[in-house]
Amino acid sequence: MSDSTAIANGAAAEAHHEHPPYQRHHFETVDQQFDATNFAMWLFLLTEIMFFGGLFTAYLIMRNWYYPAFVAASHQLQIKWGTANTAVLIASSFTMAMGVWSAEVRRRKSLLIYLGLTLLFGLTFLGIKYIEWHEKWEKHHIPGIHYSVQSFVNPQSDPEVWNEYHDKPLQADMAQKTEEYFFLYFAMTGMHALHMVIGVGILVFMIFRAKAGAYTTGHVTFVENFGLYWHFVDIIWIYLFALLYLISRH
Amino acid sequence: MSEQDIQHEQEHHIVSPTTYAIILLALLVGTALTVLASYFDLGEWHIAPGLTLFWNPVVALAIATTKMTLVVLFFMHVKYSPKLTKLTVASGFFMFLVLIGMTLADYFTRAWGRW
Amino acid sequence: MSAATIVSLPDQSTARIPRMNFLTKENGLLSWLLTGDHKRIATLYLISITFFFFIGGALAGLIRLELLTPQTSLMAADTYNKVFTMHGIIMIFFFLVPSVPATLGNFLIPMMIGAKDLALPKVNLLSWYLYIIGGAMGVYVMASGGVDTGWTFTTPLSTHYVNTHVISTAMAAFVAGFSSVFTGLNFIVTIHKMRAPGMTWFRLPLFVWSNYAASILMVLGTPVLAITLVLIMLERTVGIGVFDPAKGGDPLLFQHLFWFYSHPAVYIMILPGMGVISEVVSTFSRKRVFGYTAVAFSSVAIAVFGFFVWAHHMFIMGISNYAALIFSLLTMLVAVPSAIKIFNWAFTLYKGSITFETPMLYAFGFMGLFTIGGLTGVFLGTTGTDIHLTETYFIVAHFHFVMVGGMLMAFLAGIHFWWPKWTGRMYPEKISQFAAVVTFIGFNFTFFPQFILGMLGMPRRYAAYPPEFQALNVFSTAGASILGVGYLLPILYLTWSLKYGEIAGNNPWQATGLEWQTQSPPLTENFPEIPIMDHEAYDYEWLERQQQEEVASVG
Numbered sequence: 001m002s003d004s005t006a007i008a009n010g011a012a013a014e015a016h017h018e019h020p021p022y023q024r025h026h027f028e029t030v031d032q033q034f035d036a037t038n039f040a041m042w043l044f045l046l047t048e049i050m051f052f053g054g055l056f057t058a059y060l061i062m063r064n065w066y067y068p069a070f071v072a073a074s075h076q077l078q079i080k081w082g083t084a085n086t087a088v089l090i091a092s093s094f095t096m097a098m099g100v101w102s103a104e105v106r107r108r109k110s111l112l113i114y115l116g117l118t119l120l121f122g123l124t125f126l127g128i129k130y131i132e133w134h135e136k137w138e139k140h141h142i143p144g145i146h147y148s149v150q151s152f153v154n155p156q157s158d159p160e161v162w163n164e165y166h167d168k169p170l171q172a173d174m175a176q177k178t179e180e181y182f183f184l185y186f187a188m189t190g191m192h193a194l195h196m197v198i199g200v201g202i203l204v205f206m207i208f209r210a211k212a213g214a215y216t217t218g219h220v221t222f223v224e225n226f227g228l229y230w231h232f233v234d235i236i237w238i239y240l241f242a243l244l245y246l247i248s249r250h
Numbered sequence: 251m252s253e254q255d256i257q258h259e260q261e262h263h264i265v266s267p268t269t270y271a272i273i274l275l276a277l278l279v280g281t282a283l284t285v286l287a288s289y290f291d292l293g294e295w296h297i298a299p300g301l302t303l304f305w306n307p308v309v310a311l312a313i314a315t316t317k318m319t320l321v322v323l324f325f326m327h328v329k330y331s332p333k334l335t336k337l338t339v340a341s342g343f344f345m346f347l348v349l350i351g352m353t354l355a356d357y358f359t360r361a362w363g364r365w
Numbered sequence: 366m367s368a369a370t371i372v373s374l375p376d377q378s379t380a381r382i383p384r385m386n387f388l389t390k391e392n393g394l395l396s397w398l399l400t401g402d403h404k405r406i407a408t409l410y411l412i413s414i415t416f417f418f419f420i421g422g423a424l425a426g427l428i429r430l431e432l433l434t435p436q437t438s439l440m441a442a443d444t445y446n447k448v449f450t451m452h453g454i455i456m457i458f459f460f461l462v463p464s465v466p467a468t469l470g471n472f473l474i475p476m477m478i479g480a481k482d483l484a485l486p487k488v489n490l491l492s493w494y495l496y497i498i499g500g501a502m503g504v505y506v507m508a509s510g511g512v513d514t515g516w517t518f519t520t521p522l523s524t525h526y527v528n529t530h531v532i533s534t535a536m537a538a539f540v541a542g543f544s545s546v547f548t549g550l551n552f553i554v555t556i557h558k559m560r561a562p563g564m565t566w567f568r569l570p571l572f573v574w575s576n577y578a579a580s581i582l583m584v585l586g587t588p589v590l591a592i593t594l595v596l597i598m599l600e601r602t603v604g605i606g607v608f609d610p611a612k613g614g615d616p617l618l619f620q621h622l623f624w625f626y627s628h629p630a631v632y633i634m635i636l637p638g639m640g641v642i643s644e645v646v647s648t649f650s651r652k653r654v655f656g657y658t659a660v661a662f663s664s665v666a667i668a669v670f671g672f673f674v675w676a677h678h679m680f681i682m683g684i685s686n687y688a689a690l691i692f693s694l695l696t697m698l699v700a701v702p703s704a705i706k707i708f709n710w711a712f713t714l715y716k717g718s719i720t721f722e723t724p725m726l727y728a729f730g731f732m733g734l735f736t737i738g739g740l741t742g743v744f745l746g747t748t749g750t751d752i753h754l755t756e757t758y759f760i761v762a763h764f765h766f767v768m769v770g771g772m773l774m775a776f777l778a779g780i781h782f783w784w785p786k787w788t789g790r791m792y793p794e795k796i797s798q799f800a801a802v803v804t805f806i807g808f809n810f811t812f813f814p815q816f817i818l819g820m821l822g823m824p825r826r827y828a829a830y831p832p833e834f835q836a837l838n839v840f841s842t843a844g845a846s847i848l849g850v851g852y853l854l855p856i857l858y859l860t861w862s863l864k865y866g867e868i869a870g871n872n873p874w875q876a877t878g879l880e881w882q883t884q885s886p887p888l889t890e891n892f893p894e895i896p897i898m899d900h901e902a903y904d905y906e907w908l909e910r911q912q913q914e915e916v917a918s919v920g
Contacts, residue, residue: 026482027559028895035332036484036558042335043550046342047588053349054592054622058607060350061357066613079285086281090317094274097265097325104264143605177613183605187596224327231325235318241281242314246288248306334557345585348672353621356676356688364686 022219034221041225045232048195052236055191059184059243062177068170069177072152074247075165076141077132077185082245085128086237092121093234100227103210103220111210111223118230119203122196129193136182143183149175165249188240195233202226263330273324277317284313300361369720371649371875374791380868382789386886401486402889406493407472408787410463413493415856417459417500420507424452426849429811429842435835437828445828446513447529451506453516454534458541459500461772462630465637466548466583467492469779470576472787474552476880476887477570479561479896484554492547499541506530506537515826517627520608520619524600532601535594542587542594545633549583552576561879563898567661570878570902571654574661575640578668582629582636586672590626593619617683624675632671634768635735636664638775639706642728645778646710648876649725650717653903656709663702670699680751689748696746703739707732722874723794726801727778734770734808738763741816756826759819765812774804777855784859785873789885790866796858804851810844877908 020030027033063070099114139158140148151158152175155167170178206226209215215223292305323329328339374380387404390396397405427448431439440448471489475482483489506512512534514523523531556577560569597619599605606612608619647654654660676684676692684692710732719725741763744750754760785791814837819825823834830838872881879896880887900907 024486026480026484026486032558036554038331039334039338039558040485040488040550040554042338043553043584046338046345047546047550047584049342049346049588050349050585051588051592053346054589054596054625056346057350057353057622058596058618060354061615061618062607062613064354064357079288083281083285087278090274090277090281093277093321093325094270097270098267101264101267101270144603180606180613183599183603183607187599187605191595228326231321235321238314238317238321239311242284242310246284246306246310248291249288250291342585345672349589349625352673352676352691353618353625355691356617356621356684359685359687362685362687 020218037221037225038228041228045228048232052188052191055184055188056239056243059188062180062184063243063247066174066177066180069152069174070181071248072155072167072170072175073141073178073181073185074245075161075167075249076136076139076151076158077245078135079245079249081128081132082241085125086241088121088125088128089234089237092118092125093231095121096227096230100220100224103215103223106216106218108210108213108216111216112207115203115207115210119200119207122200122203126193126196126200129189133186133189136186141178141182143179143186147179147182149178152178185244188244192233192236192240195236199226199230199233202229263327265324265327265330269324273320276320280313280317280320284310287313370722370794371651371718371720372722372791372794372873373870373875374867374873375870377867380870382868383884383886385888386789386884387889388886390889399490401482401490403471403475403483403486403489404787404887404889406489407468407470409493410467410471410496413497413500414460414463414468417455417503418852420504421452421455421460422849422852424448424455426845428452429845431828432830432838433835433842435830435832440828442828443513446515446826447511449826450513450515451503451511454512454538455503456768457516457630457634458538459496459503461634461768462541462545463496463548464634464772464776465641465779466552466576466579466633467496467544469572469641469776469783470552470637471548473783473880474555474573474576475559476883476891477573477878478556478559479564479879479892479898480555480559481890481892481895483551484559485551488547489551492544492551495540495544495547499537499539499544502533502537502540506533509533517623518594518597518619520597520600520616521610524597524608524619532598535597539591539594542591545583546587549580549587552580553584556580561895561898565898567658568898568900568902569661570640571643571657571660571664572637572640575636575638575643575664578664579633579636581665581668582633582671586626586629586633589622590630593622593626596622617679620679620682621676624678625672628675628678629668629671631764631767632667635772635775636667638731638772638779639664639703641775641779641782642710642731643706644876644878645724645728645782646713647903648782648874649722649728650714650719651875651905652713652717653901653905654709655712655715656705657902659705660709663705666702667699670695670702674699674746677746677751680748681755693746693748697743700739700743700746703735707736707739721798723792723797723801724778724782726798726805727774727781730801730805730808731771731774731778734766734774734805738766738768738771741766754819756824757819758815758823758825761825762812762815762819765815770808770812777801777804780855780859782874783880784862785869786880786885786887788863788866789869790862791869791873792858792862792866796854800851800854800858803847803854807844807847807849807851811841811848812844814838814841814844875908877903877905 023030023033027036095114095117099111099118102111102114136142139151140146141151149172151161152170153172155162155169161167206215206223287309288306292309294305295303297303322339328335387402397409400406427439428445431437431445431448437445471483510530512529512531514527514529514531518531518535556569556573596607600608607614608616610616643654643660674692674696676688677696680689680693741759745754745760745763781792781797818834818837821834823830869885871883871885874881879898882896883891
């Protein structure tokens with residue numbers, strides 16, 4: 001790397017301060033490096049807020065225009081899975097925060113346990129998501145060629161949901177708008193799940209590195225910054241849950 | 251640990267596991283509350299003819315926002331972060347609200363017709 | 366043109382390019398392709414965007430050739446649609462957006478603030494690779510038949526009615542967008558966290574302020590474009606219906622989301638250019654920029670207000686009258702900070718010692734042409750007049766005045782200003798001044814008639830037009846040929862200067878700014894030791910004292 005050769009050549013200038021091995025050479029101090037990378041991670045999260053923002057905007061408009069369709073369609077989501085997933089992600093945020101704490105107090109075993117739990121919770125979330133999506137596939141509620149408005153035009157044909165909610169049948173044109181709901185449902189939970197998958201991948205990488213002791217010698221930046229990402233994905237889900245599942249269950 | 255490392259740790263407040271546990275509890279309670287609230291019709295507020303505010307989504311979003319605030323302040327350490335971080339977070343939310351708010355301003359005022 | 370010049374070069378008989386500099390530090394292709402050095406990455410960007418500029422320029426030539434005659438003579442109307450679409454996409458996403466930030470910004474910002482590199486060198490390299498990948502996808506699109514929706518991808522045309530490469534183009538723009546995001550992110554972190562001791566915010570060169578403001582726009586705006594492109598891709602593939610009225614969607618939703626980015630995008634494009642102008646005007650008037658604080662804050666104000674005005678691109682599209690009113694009012698507001706800058710540059714010139722080296726010629730061109738372009742923007746921000754002028758050549762003229770007469774001239778000003786620092790060599794002054802004048806003349810001949818055409822009612826994006834518009838179109842095309850010469854010349858003489866140009870020395874322009882205190886070309890680490898900033902920006906007295914000290918100590 002050009003940086004290290006530069007240092008070798010400018011060794012006289014650098015000799016007056018030593019620095020930990022994980023400090024990159026364009027930074028003057030470890031603190032500057034930590035501050036800068038932490039700030040960078042927050043800026044990246046800002047881009048993520050705006051990225052999801054477009055989807056939330058589309059959702060809010062469609063929900064406002066087609067409220068009855070959105071209510072009926074949201075009844076197709078089982079509240080038990082949604083609540084379970086919310087609890088799972090909140091727990092995973094807790095274990096992630098505890099992981100960061102473990103790195104900060106340099107407890108390697110503790111860090112490994114908490115990262116492992118976070119991974120477990122993350123995979124559980126994805127598993128439950130799969131169950132939900134599979135159910136949508138079976139009931140022909142995935143937007144596209146095979147989409148069916150039967151459950152909305154004739155609610156009694158769908159006994160599980162009918163027994164709980166007794167929805168009124170929708171007119172044909174409003175029933176067709178349930179496809180919009182499901183499109184936004186899949187787009188938003190899909191985008192969220194994609195971010196979860198990326199997070200899970202990085203978690204696996206981190207567990208290997210944590211095992212080697214990379215994060216318990218004072219260099220907590222990676223764990224802390226990943227924690228920010230993970231919490232952000234949790235926050236997105238908190239809003240998705242409120243908006244997609246809890247429209248109206250009375 | 252070298253001098254620098256000790257100084258480094260003192261400058262970064264380490265949030266205690268107890269705090270995390272309390273927040274976890276609060277978040278789970280919030281989740282239960284929001285699910286419960288969705289089963290009741292919380293009514294509406296007729297602000298003006300043609301302008302009605304329904305309380306259910308307001309409550310759901312309020313609880314969600316509270317949960318988000320707890321995650322941001324404690325799990326994401328923003329309460330103990332430099333001012334710049336707080337400013338950054340605030341500006342992110344602000345821009346998010348501008349995107350949604352100003353776009354919806356068009357949609358909500360279309361029904362008002364011509365002048 | 367007066368013969369006075371502030372150029373001060375070292376004795377050419379003894380001067381040499383410093384043996385150790387960022388270009389000679391390491392050799393081999395991998396040392397370039399895997400570099401973390403911001404100056405090398407800037408160089409990579411410079412070569413890449415020049416390549417795309419000429420493709421975009423060739424497409425512009427094709428447009429002007431087609432418009433020589435009222436009928437569709439050179440190409441079918443469908444092909445013409447593809448040509449202007451690709452011209453727009455390449456010029457905006459692959460030239461203008463990265464132009465100053467990715468080249469000059471990357472090169473200069475660490476040096477200007479007294480740092481050794483940007484905060485995240487690897488992310489910087491990633492930015493360049495994302496740009497190249499996006500660009501490669503764009504080239505693929507062109508080679509495989511192009512896209513014809515206009516760079517604005519307006520729905521439902523782009524989602525339901527064309528069978529061209531919309532998805533590939535959307536992906537190319539998506540990837541290039543992240544290049545932009547990461548560059549902006551890097552700049553914001555660097556400027557906040559890596560300033561040298563003594564380098565307070567208000568001692569920063571205004572170039573840094575402008576790039577900082579543009580970076581905020583990049584970070585907050587570009588992701589909305591990203592999600593919009595994703596939605597377009599989904600609409601075309603799965604047919605979800607969020608933009609399809611038949612399925613309950615709204616085509617206007619696309620426009621809201623698209624312009625939420627694309628309006629700030631124009632400020633992303635212009636702000637760094639304004640930063641260049643601040644530096645150039647100051648140096649070639651030997652005066653600190655008048656109203657430094659006002660210029661600095663106006664950059665940030667443009668960035669902030671720029672987020673609140675996007676629907677002025679949608680006045681005739683079906684937004685509510687109330688929304689149109691609000692967005693029109695806000696558009697008036699956003700013009701104010703830009704005007705503040707022009708006034709401050711003018712006051713900088715007043716009672717300054719003005720010389721007319723090439724960068725200054727381009728800067729003068731910028732100030733005049735950007736003012737015209739900006740004022741016509743006010744006409745367009747007024748809903749009443751916009752209804753008549755929108756989608757005509759008036760719009761085309763407006764944005765070419767600000768983007769080409771403004772931004773491209775600023776880019777060339779910056780390239781010429783910092784070329785000696787970048788390469789260690791001067792370019793031939795007479796030819797470069799000639800090229801600047803040719804560009805200015807060519808530009809006016811090309812685009813001024815288009816204002817008239819627009820007012821007379823010629824629509825944009827049409828291959829055929831009523832015959833009464835032909836005279837002005839021919840005039841415009843003639844101007845375009847002159848403009849082409851003006852842009853070709855710098856490529857030739859700048860390349861020539863790499864081998865044969867005079868040795869520049871550290872500070873040929875007698876400029877203030879930390880970058881001028883280092884060797885040309887700079888060392889990889891910029892500074893052997895981090896400098897301590899102890900004077901205000903544009904402090905020409907400090908510079909004079911410095912030079913006297915040097916003379917005294919050498920003598």
